[in-house]
Amino acid sequence: MSHDTTTTAAAEEEQTTQVSAPWLTVMNREIGVKLRDRAFVLSTVLTVLGIIGLTAFMFFMGERTTSYTVAATDPQSVTVAEAARDSAEDKTTLEVQSASPEEARELLQNEDIDAAVSRSDNEWVLTARNSMDASLSGMLSDAAKDVTAQQNAADAGTTTEQLTAGSEVQTRTLSDEPDRGVAANVLGFVFAMLFYTAAIIFGMAIANSVLEEKQNRVVEILATAIPVRHILYGKVAGNCLLAYAQIILYGAVGLLGVNLLGRAESIGWILQASGWFIGFFVVGFAAQASIWAVLGSLASRTEDLQSNTGPIMSVLIAALLVGLFAKGTWLTVASYVPLVSSVAMPVRMLTDTVQWWEPWLALGLCAVFGLIMFRVGERVYQRAVFQGGQALTWRKALRLER
């Protein structure tokens, strides 16, 4: 008898064991559902392929060797063509053949050569079949000018060196650092796009998942099993982790590509800014996650999300525009505005010199903003998610009681 009582008590005890951290269960489901979502997996795979493609393309463009074959119809032309060959840049080769004008013509017709050089009267003539390749024409023209100048100088009893002495132009910049112009712009664009797309993809995922539970009243069942705020924690945590995993995947694929192509040494400065970008991405995304959850809980139908996401979308578009265009004071101000700073500060670090404390301050401001939004969001979510029927506003939801 007493034995049985103990068993019963033990069974009772087992039954009353509550989940210690229910938000973990919610988080796992959130991640599981997303990973089985075909659209999500497909877009991730496509983006990875895109990154690989882009890296490969840049490598191809960098490594591509161009070779030209040129026919020269007289000794003078041979000199010019050989001068062009000797001064050719690293990845360009130029082969020179001697040929009679008739042969040259035929070779051109057969596309065996790219161009023919000849001297007629007092000028150089470059002949191509249909159109002259611009860089080949440039190389040959430069060579022709040099050769002519040398001859003219020799005829005048001097040398080209003497003629051109003191004409060299040197370029300097006030800043000691190497020019980052184009690369920094491209990277700014990449940062801005990554933040913008991730925020929208995962933000909308949070909002939709909250709305789905609200619309289908699943949340009422969940609320009887676990504290409501744990649903919010789980959703925010799950989608944050997915967003981080995705950005790290993209970053890793990009870095791997760069390393495989042996260009790693030239991108040290990119790495530094990228490291900060990931830091800002982590904080910036977490800071807005609860906002998306609240928007989902305020809506009563999917259509409501289109209107009530307006303000946050404006902020994200502002961040995108800042990443693409902002300069000077605008950029400096933007680099402290929470959310916008996630793009603006890394971009600023690419183009300006910032004090060491500046990114930390911006990061701190964003984190504080995120915490406040999280607290407010928790209050709104817990009230709004049980109020079906009509779309709510933040203000209305805060005045509700559960």
Next chain:
Amino acid sequence: MRLKEPGAAYSSVHYSPPRAGGTLEALNLTRRFGDRTVVDEVSFRVEPGQMTGFVGANGAGKTTTMRMIMGVLNQHGGTVLWNGRPIDARARSRFGYMPEERGLYPKQRIADQLGYLGQLHGMERSRALTEAHRLLDRFGLGERAKDRLETLSLGNQQRVQVAAALLHDPVALVLDEPFSGLDPTAVDATVGLLREYMARGVPVLFSSHQLDLIDRLCDALVVLDSGTVRLAGPVEQLRGARPEQYRLVCTADAGWTRGQPGVEVVDLDGNTAIVTPADAEARNQLTRQAADRGMVEFARLRPSLGDLYREAIS
């Protein structure tokens, strides 16, 4: 030799269901929406192992009361007691609940979401899945476990919803309109399943508009009207509390009953009279008189719950 204890039949099963439920009690529950008092000082008890029907017109406050019991809605007054103590989230997490508007994920596979709900209730996922399959089999839905919920007919979705409420061996069941939309076979299957839980001592509170169903199933009744309890208690007691009514049929006009001392005539129609004798003496006199006037039938009328309900809210 030892007597079998209640619930001993289940101890051979690989998990041990709770042997006893408890008593669920609403005490002066009150809820307002704005200026409107939707539930006003509502009190009733749901006894262990009993099925209590919760009836009332649309808007009477049934759903609001059930949501307060489940903690989905906060109350403005009163308390919910579980085994005599104010209920807490821990106790509620062991209840089974079926909300009015059905609540499951339309786009998720059935087994997956039942597994998830079980996990949230503190079950191992594997055990939750085993239990989910057992319940789905009971409803003939075992084959559909891998389908998305939205691909099922509404009636079948409803069965899954019932399974979701029963999954975690609940110690009490609060079911809002559990039978609406179910065909008679499904109603019987659900009732059969609920009775198994009641046999373990689980109290069941369910709301319904189908009075005949309530008549058939319920041990106790709570009638709600405009947010207040009009009638509450065990069905037999409620029936017994009503003045006894008899139907008297004679071979000739029964109008003479009007002159009988101590007899109230409720209804008179030709040879048939519905009467309420004040006491046994009055009844005996009535039957003696009737015997002389060609009595064909004298029968006690058992009030239906429909009668009780209509009387309570009129």
